[in-house]
Amino acid sequence: MPEHPLRLMIVDDHPVVRDGLRGMFTGLPDITVVAEAADGHQALALARSERPDVVLMDLRMPGLDGVGAIERLRADHPDIRVIVLTTYDTDADVSRALSAGVAGYLLKDAPREELHQAVRTAAAGGRVLSSSIHSLLVDRLAPGPAPATAPTPRELEVLRLIAKGASNKEVARALLISETTVKTHLKHVFGKLGVDNRAAAVVAAMERRLI
Amino acid sequence: MPEHPLRLMIVDDHPVVRDGLRGMFTGLPDITVVAEAADGHQALALARSERPDVVLMDLRMPGLDGVGAIERLRADHPDIRVIVLTTYDTDADVSRALSAGVAGYLLKDAPREELHQAVRTAAAGGRVLSSSIHSLLVDRLAPGPAPATAPTPRELEVLRLIAKGASNKEVARALLISETTVKTHLKHVFGKLGVDNRAAAVVAAMERRLI
DNA sequence: CCCGCCATCCTCCTTTCGGAGGATGGCGGC
DNA sequence: GCCGCCATCCTCCGAAAGGAGGATGGCGGG
Helix, strand or coil: CCCCCCCEEECCCCHHHHHHHHHHHHCCCEEEEEEEECCCHHHHHHHHHHCCCCEEEECCCCCCCCHHHHHHHHHHHCCEEEEEEECCCCHHHHHHHHHCCCCCECCCCCCCCHHHEEEEEEHHCCEEEEECCCCHHHHHHCCCCCCCCCCCCCHHHHHHHHHHHCCCCHHHHHHHHCHHHHHHHHHHHHHHHHHHHCCHHHHHHHHHHCC | CCCCCEEEEEECCCHHHHHHHHHHHHHCEEEEEEECCCCCCHHHHHHHHHHHCCEEEECCCCCCHHHHHHHHHHCCCCCEEEEECCCCCCCHHHHHHHCCCCCEEECCCHHHHHHHHHHHHHHHCCCCECCHHHHHHHHHHHCCCCCCCCCHHHHHHHEEEEEHHHHHHHHHHHHHHHHHHHHHHHHHHHHHHCCCHHHHHHHHHCCCCCC
């Protein structure tokens, strides 16, 4: 047991969840909750004043969301370890978080002990992943020989309009480009998302939270 | 203050949330948390043995989900008041819950005091809605002169295949019906969802959590 | 017992999609 | 200074999608 307990910050927009997390960490001799933030901006401010060792953060928040907050947090304080604690285990969320340099990615259905251990592991420089996340990553490596390039901003713009029900012609008018250009963008999107029609494309994009 | 405090049951699949909720209600003289369940089945069993006055329940749970649990709960114990406490305020969730006869619908970002008051109001026979839910209902009544009939099971079956990228012909083969029948189902779906093509239809259906 | 809803099928016709293939100019990184 | 990515445009063409309109049988509730 170190003489100075781990300083933990909790970031979640739900008071219920913040309460629950704080409760799970009270009474532990080696971990102290030193701050709670309801969004990314608060988290950044509190990180400066409270100097936590580890941050438990939800990804989905109003205002500055999880990934943005993580990036800025790590830019300001490279020594702070961030554990993402979220309800979702979608593809896009996980990879966004991992590429933002988190020390862990846990689901909110994790039991108390797993959370404690994750915080200790993160503080010690280790990494923690929920088992479901782990299998998701394995799945990604195995059947995914295609690098699956991300659609360009312009392509996403087209896709968003398609999702709203626009025809190619309407997209063309809205974006001030020709209909054939719209088709070209869409064709590229199909390739990148591994689908072959617009309906499947919008579904794939929504599942990956691209639109 | 009544001589017997309100008996409250908490139903949520996330330990963190259960802890948080329990913490929010401990120390109150007029409300006691008598049971916690992690899914609908547990909730039904505990309702029988613990006889709560009010149940706080998440809608999204593994196994028997919120709406199913509410319906069976109210069938077994018509006197129990159910408050839905969820992260989402989507159209379909709200209306499913309301038609299941809940006493309240709150979002998890509700502050502590609002939860307390909601439980008291529900126990007293009242109804409570988050303000965001309220405005959602108002929106529904105002610009929605169309009753917006729900798609039939068969129509949803078609729509799910469409969302996976199937063409009408493929849907026809998969469901052992003719392509024209697929088109007819789709046409009806378009009308019901207020869209005019399949891409928009799958988006609308996903947003309303129909597929 | 009928009426309405559902699922199923049909034809005819127009519009749209999506594929194949190729071309151009701009811009940024190495 | 070149290469790659992006956005833009083009033609040709077949395959779908979608609209209009009508028809049938089954099944359940009032």
